[in-house]
Amino acid sequence: MREILARPHYRRFLIARFISNFGNGMGPIALAFGILHMRGGSASLLGWLLGIQTIAMLCMSPMGGVIADKFGRVRVLGLMDIIGGSAFLVQAYFFSTGHVPTAVFVIVNVTFGLSWGVFWPAFGGLMPALVDEDDLQKANSTNQFVANIAIISGTAVGGILVSTIGSTLALTIDAASFIICGAIVFSMRHLTVSAESESSMFEDLRHGWKVFLSFRWIVVIVAAFGLIVMCWAAAENILGPLISLKNFSGAKSWSIVLSAEAVGYVVGSILGMRIKPKYPMRFLMVMTFSVSVYIYSMANPLQLWMIAICAFVWGITLDLWGAIWTTALQKEVPRDSLSRVSAFDGMGSLSLRPLGLAIAAPLAAWLGITHTLEIFALLSAVATGATLLVPQVRNMQFSDNS
Numbered sequence: 001m002r003e004i005l006a007r008p009h010y011r012r013f014l015i016a017r018f019i020s021n022f023g024n025g026m027g028p029i030a031l032a033f034g035i036l037h038m039r040g041g042s043a044s045l046l047g048w049l050l051g052i053q054t055i056a057m058l059c060m061s062p063m064g065g066v067i068a069d070k071f072g073r074v075r076v077l078g079l080m081d082i083i084g085g086s087a088f089l090v091q092a093y094f095f096s097t098g099h100v101p102t103a104v105f106v107i108v109n110v111t112f113g114l115s116w117g118v119f120w121p122a123f124g125g126l127m128p129a130l131v132d133e134d135d136l137q138k139a140n141s142t143n144q145f146v147a148n149i150a151i152i153s154g155t156a157v158g159g160i161l162v163s164t165i166g167s168t169l170a171l172t173i174d175a176a177s178f179i180i181c182g183a184i185v186f187s188m189r190h191l192t193v194s195a196e197s198e199s200s201m202f203e204d205l206r207h208g209w210k211v212f213l214s215f216r217w218i219v220v221i222v223a224a225f226g227l228i229v230m231c232w233a234a235a236e237n238i239l240g241p242l243i244s245l246k247n248f249s250g251a252k253s254w255s256i257v258l259s260a261e262a263v264g265y266v267v268g269s270i271l272g273m274r275i276k277p278k279y280p281m282r283f284l285m286v287m288t289f290s291v292s293v294y295i296y297s298m299a300n301p302l303q304l305w306m307i308a309i310c311a312f313v314w315g316i317t318l319d320l321w322g323a324i325w326t327t328a329l330q331k332e333v334p335r336d337s338l339s340r341v342s343a344f345d346g347m348g349s350l351s352l353r354p355l356g357l358a359i360a361a362p363l364a365a366w367l368g369i370t371h372t373l374e375i376f377a378l379l380s381a382v383a384t385g386a387t388l389l390v391p392q393v394r395n396m397q398f399s400d401n402s
Helices: 008-036 043-071 073-097 102-124 133-164 167-186 201-213 216-247 251-274 280-287 289-299 304-332 335-349 353-367 369-387
Strands: none
Touching (some): 008 043, 008 133, 008 251, 043 201, 043 353, 073 167, 133 167, 201 335, 216 280, 216 289, 216 335, 216 369, 280 289, 280 369
């Protein structure tokens, strides 16, 4: 680990990630309760806003991978953070006035979604520019460890700020963190240069799609995660805050659950530095059943600590996914196509998230929160189990271990 941390550009990248994720820890709580407490705000409005973010991301993501591969991943990453943070700063200003026009919500969240659609493909292909291939899993895990410490800190501070001062300050800090992080990353733009290619962007896109389809285990898992993420997003982003307002103490209570999940991220990132399962995808998919347990724990919320424990285990699972899955892509996918494959990964995994965000509140109004959460728990469990029936997922190994 000392050898990895001795790399100056990697250290600078970790500092940038800490700053950005401190703001990210505040963002979900600040936005959720800012909208729920706003005049005319509702769970449906929250779901609609998060949904249009994701739709914009999905529309941009395929070309985002091409842009990252073609124009330099570090340069693109820094610019997207600055653009997204600037958009959020505008939204924070209107929250401070007590009224956010619908047009502002739309423009800001579409802008962020578009930048997000370029950010994630660039981010997925960045680490090989910072460390050697043998150090990829450790570097990915260390990056997540630092980011998770920041998320825990930001979530805790965000819960306090929102419950005592209000959402505006937390939203402003979140926006500023994106801009600062982007400036730091952009200063390292020389690490990845623009790729020289005679092919058009659409030809590059088509080639990336062919590479993506050539890996059966990637395609199956991405398809399953479309449904899993739909259920998780609906439960955690929409129904969770409603449960907290109804059964517990609002923002403070929900920040405890999200903080527990973030602590799970830290534990997962530490485990990710050490764990090297023989069949990585089989191991990860078995761990993924924890999201179904987490969702089900919200259905009949007897004790907040029970939900928090389930969120903690799911947090461990998510971070193990981050370390092992990202390393698998970086090792198995051809380097020149990595951002494009990462783009299709992100697009597929998030493809049904807007649907989950959109239907969560109406379903809860129709069936009740309890039955809605039970349905989401069952759907996520079925999607997880189905992947284990596919041999390419069950038996996948890293090429240097097979």
